[in-house]
Amino acid sequence: MILVIAAFALFLLMGMPVAFAIAGAAAMFFLQNPDLPYTIPAQQTITQTQNFALLAVPLFILAGNLMNHTGLTRRLLGLATTLLGHMRGGLAQASLALSAMMGGVSGSAIADASMQARMLGGEMMARGVSRGFTAAVLSFGSILTPVIPPGIGMILYGTIGQVSIGRLFAAGILPALLLWGALAVAVAVSARRNGWPPERAARAPRREVIGAIGAGLWAILFPVILLVGLRSGFFTPSEIGALAVVYALIIGIVVYRELTRGGFGAAMSDTVADIGAVMLLIAVSAPLSYVMVLERTPETIAGLIVGLPGGLEAVMVAVALAVILAGFVIDATVLIIMLTPILLPLIRSLGGDPVHFGIVFIIAATIGNFTPPVGAAMYSVCSILNCGVPAYSRAAAPLFLAVMLVVLALVFLPDLVLFLPRALI
Template sequence: MLLVAIGFTVFILMGMPVAFAIGISGALFFLQNPDLPFTIPVQVTVSQTQNFALLAVPLFIIAGNFLNKSGITEQLLKLASVMTGRLRGGLAQVSLALSALMGGVSGSAIADAAMQARMLGDAMLKRGMSKGFAAGVLSFGSLLTPVIPPGIGMILYGTIGQVSIGRLFAAGFVPAILLWIALGIAVNVTARRRGYPPERDRRPSVAEVGTALRGGIWALLFPVFLLVGLRAGVFTPSEIGAFAVIYAVVVGIALHRKLTRASFLEALEGSLADVGAVMFLIALSAIISYGIVYEQVPDQISQLILGLTENLQAVMILIVIFLLIAGFVIDSTVLIIMLTPIFLPLIEQLGGDPVHFGMVFIIAATIGNFTPPVGAAMYAVCSILRTSIGEYTRESVAFFAAVALVTLALVFLPDLVLFLPNLLFNR
């Protein structure tokens, strides 16, 4: 597997698309093992696309695009402004609230960061906020989106690791709230030091709150319906993806009346590109996964880590550090697909809970979207706001520290993650 790792690194540094880098470097494994028939890469690639459990991935992507075209985003922005407009930092606090509310709609940190940069970026700059600060808030704030159900990372981790997706969905709420609070404190401290004013100068009236809640109610109820459907056994994870699509269409056409024929086709077109990219990546990752299993890499890594320590929390911290380093050059989706089969057995061997580890794992893997040199969300926001990576990095230190502290708390306090899943799923 050394040749595979070198090949993958070289291809990524050359700027090759990640899916092709995975597929070609995986094929190198079979070139150096002539005893293995070269038909295997084709077979495993095709068989990976036949995994019924992965049907939830494209369905939730389609549902998210339909919801975005249904006018829900504008309603959630109004609700976020009512909720947090009087806090120090103004639109920066509003952007964090919008990311939390958008969790059930988007599911993608990159999509949320780019959308918010276009919606709020210029307005934040006009209010005197520096470009680096605005970019950092909009980028790191989008971490809330994949942590709240139905994040695509949860579905991939649950499917690959055979972990209850219903419990993973329930586990995301408390970590998301903690991340929101930590990032909000970081924004507040910076805003007070620099004199960034609140967005609103008075408390919202009861009528304003009621109007905002009515406008965003269908987006807020979306993750609730998902959890209830899974908990009651009405849907399997794949079936609830189909329910999500129907829900999004009904909300867009019958309730908000914003999903027209043109926007419907735009959502389908966008979904086609998103689904194609994700599923192509998943399919080609099966080539490397075959080599990982064949060479017993999980056992070797387990032995290496256990040679250092057998303390569960220490092992999780080592994995988090590894994910942070790997996230500098590898996308979070790739990390989840490739490393779940390696690290999850090790955590279970030490007596760790797969749902607890899953949330820590997904958060740590997603942080790579916001860090140089290849963070996709970082580049999306910086390009829209026309700010340098250097300024972004300097202004984002406080946000990175806030996320790191929450991640450490989740490692050492598993009940923060498991409280809600255990309550809802009777464990």
């Protein structure tokens, strides 16, 4: 197993794409063990792609890309600015609200961060917000996107760990609101310290707020429809994904009438690229997971962690910190796929709730998208805004601290995660 880990690390340092690094590391194990049939990697790879529940992943990706071409995002931005534009650093606060509302639309932190950087980055800097903080808040704000249903990470975790996806969807709402509140406080403190002006002089009148809510109502209803459909038992996760696609088409063609032939083609093209990347990672991770089980890696890790003083909470803190550190160099999707079969049995053996752990795990894994050295959302935003990583990192420190405090709160106060699942599902 040490050879596999060393090969994986070496391949990453060489700049090899993560999917090929995973496949190459697994191949090294089978080459070193000729007694094992060489058909096992092929069988594991093919079997991994035959899970019917995974059908929800491409369907939600397609729905999100379709909604991005319907005018929904523009209407949500108008709603966010109307509600929060009177606060200092108004556009920064609006960007956080937009990320919260976009959680039910895109499901992708990287897509959300890139979209917001193009929409809001220049306007925020024109209003005096520093380039580094602009990039940091647009990047970190997108952590809300995968936590609000239908986050792709929840579907992967639920499918791999045999955890109710409906309960995970419900469990993500309150933690997302806590993340939003913590980031909003960090933005407010920075805005007051630096004297950044509000977007508008006074709070919007009631009539304007009602009009903005009406314009963004269809997007706000999206996660509600998902939860009701799953709670009622009328839809499975895969079927709710198909409903999401139909919903996006109806919004774009019938309601707003802004989904053009070109927009539909662009959405399909983006979807094919996104699905290809995600499904390749899922497929090639299967042989590596087989190797870990064969080498009893989960039991070894469990033995190292179980001895920590403090019980379940101490183990969850240790796991969260380890996942955050791993996220500095490994993509969140990869971490969820690779570590769920290892960590979830450990948490269950200690009496932990898999839904509670899943939300903490997904947030911890997602943090790596916004931190050096390989944060995908960070590099996307910094590239669009022409911002250096050192300036970004300095400005992002209070936002990182805010997220870490929320993670600790979720570990020690599980009812923050489990209240809605218990009430709804």
